[in-house]
Amino acid sequence: MAEEEVTVVDVVDAHGTDEGCAALVEQMGAQRVQPGPGGLRRVRMRVVPLGGGVVLGAGEVSKGCVFSTAPAGAMVAVEVALRGAMRVTQSDRAAVATAGRTAVTMDGERELRMERGSADVSRGLVLSVPALALHLERLVGAPVARPVVLDPVLGIASGRGAEWAACLEAVWQRLSHGGESLYGHRLMLPLLREQLLTGLLLASGHRWRGQLDRPEAPARPAYLRVALDVINAHPEQAHTPASLAELAGTSVRTLHWAFRTHLDTTPIGYLREVRLQRAHRDLLDADPTRTTVAAVACRWGFTPSRFATHYHHRYGQPPSRTLHAGS
Structure with a gap:
């Protein structure tokens, strides 16, 4: 080309x-x-x-x-x-x-x-x-x-x-x-x-x-945007609904409502998805002779066994296959 x-x-x-x-x-x-x-x-x-x-x-x-x-x-x-x-x-x-x-x-x-x-x-x-x-x-x-x-x-x-x-x-x-x-x-x-x-x-x-097809959704509230920014900036950190709510200046219940209403997920569900996307990118870019699936999993806050389950559900294949396919 x-x-x-x-x-x-x-x-x-x-x-x-x-x-x-x-x-x-x-x-x-x-x-x-x-x-x-x-x-x-x-x-x-x-x-x-x-x-x-x-x-x-x-x-x-x-x-x-x-x-x-x-x-x-x-x-x-x-x-x-x-x-x-x-x-x-x-x-x-x-x-x-x-x-x-x-x-x-x-x-x-x-x-x-x-x-x-x-x-x-x-x-x-x-x-x-x-x-x-x-x-x-x-x-x-x-x-x-x-x-x-x-x-x-x-x-x-x-x-x-x-x-x-x-x-x-x-x-x-x-x-x-x-x-x-x-x-x-x-x-x-x-x-x-x-x-x-x-x-x-x-x-x-x-x-x-x-x-x-639905009409454009209403603007996301400021506290939800804060929580999203925190997750996207440092998804590897041990965030919890309580810690995110405190940083966003709202209650856990209100934060859950906002995630459900605007994103159709939960704070932890969104955090997991961002971590999976970052891990997926790292696996594609990694050298399989120098990087392991376990290392990538730990880097983004997963235990290796749970990571394999979530990754396979999200991407339809084990993380080891992605690691070697990207080489």
């Missing part, structure tokens, strides 16, 4: 059944590939990395096929059919993407079975679970304790879904034509990610949709 612009990466462009099946196996981890009656004519995949755990892509599977994949990891994929149709089945979730009508979302931590129809052309957005969760946290102004699970089907015939699908296509068209483009400049990437992720969360069904 050039320093000043984003470019399209041609992941694969395979012709014929043998090459097409091999490409699906190599690039998507496909298993049990079954070409359609006429065989595979072409398999093409192109992507544009947008940074921050977000990738924009385009796919084409001519003549269709059926294949399965094993779980790919903590990621979410949204597929919009431009021509043809595709059916996705994951555990008890089944969804169909049809051109101009519906898009499908896929959970990377579940086994997947995909049926892609003849002359199937699609656009996709792939993003890491942490990237989606952190973006949602910024929008709602509070920690998100559970993985963000989107409804399997997103209607794109009208309303927000249609506008988001049009936005996705517009960004792809501007980035895929090559040459010097304003959209392709590195300084535009945060804006493009913001546009695509915010639009997806506003258009899709999920348990936080109501919080995004």
Whole structure:
């Protein structure tokens, strides 16, 4: 990738059944590939990395096929059919993407079975679970304790879904034509990610949709802002509801009420979330030959055993895996 612009990466462009099946196996981890009656004519995949755990892509599977994949990891994929149709089945979730009508979302931590129809052309957005969760946290102004699970089907015939699908296509068209483009400049990437992720969360069904759609919340009281500043400045310290309330100049009961009303959590719940985020950052940045999970846990006020439990619940994997993945 050039320093000043984003470019399209041609992941694969395979012709014929043998090459097409091999490409699906190599690039998507496909298993049990079954070409359609006429065989595979072409398999093409192109992507544009947008940074921050977000990738924009385009796919084409001519003549269709059926294949399965094993779980790919903590990621979410949204597929919009431009021509043809595709059916996705994951555990008890089944969804169909049809051109101009519906898009499908896929959970990377579940086994997947995909049926892609003849002359199937699609656009996709792939993003890491942490990237989606952190973006949602910024929008709602509070920690998100559970993985963000989107409804399997997103209607794109009208309303927000249609506008988001049009936005996705517009960004792809501007980035895929090559040459010097304003959209392709590195300084535009945060804006493009913001546009695509915010639009997806506003258009899709999920348990936080109501919080995004409700009117703007009233301003946080001064004593709550003080407590938040104290936690964010020194989350490693042994804060308690009583100590935070004393520093904020209010009662423990009032402080609990403010955290529940404005952040939908408790003072200790918020403190734990901030500590987990700091620990997660340290694990990603650390050298596993010089740092241990226990050291990171103690640095942020956790006991190692409790840290492993909370971390796995928050990030969907043990902290040791994050430590070695970041190396």
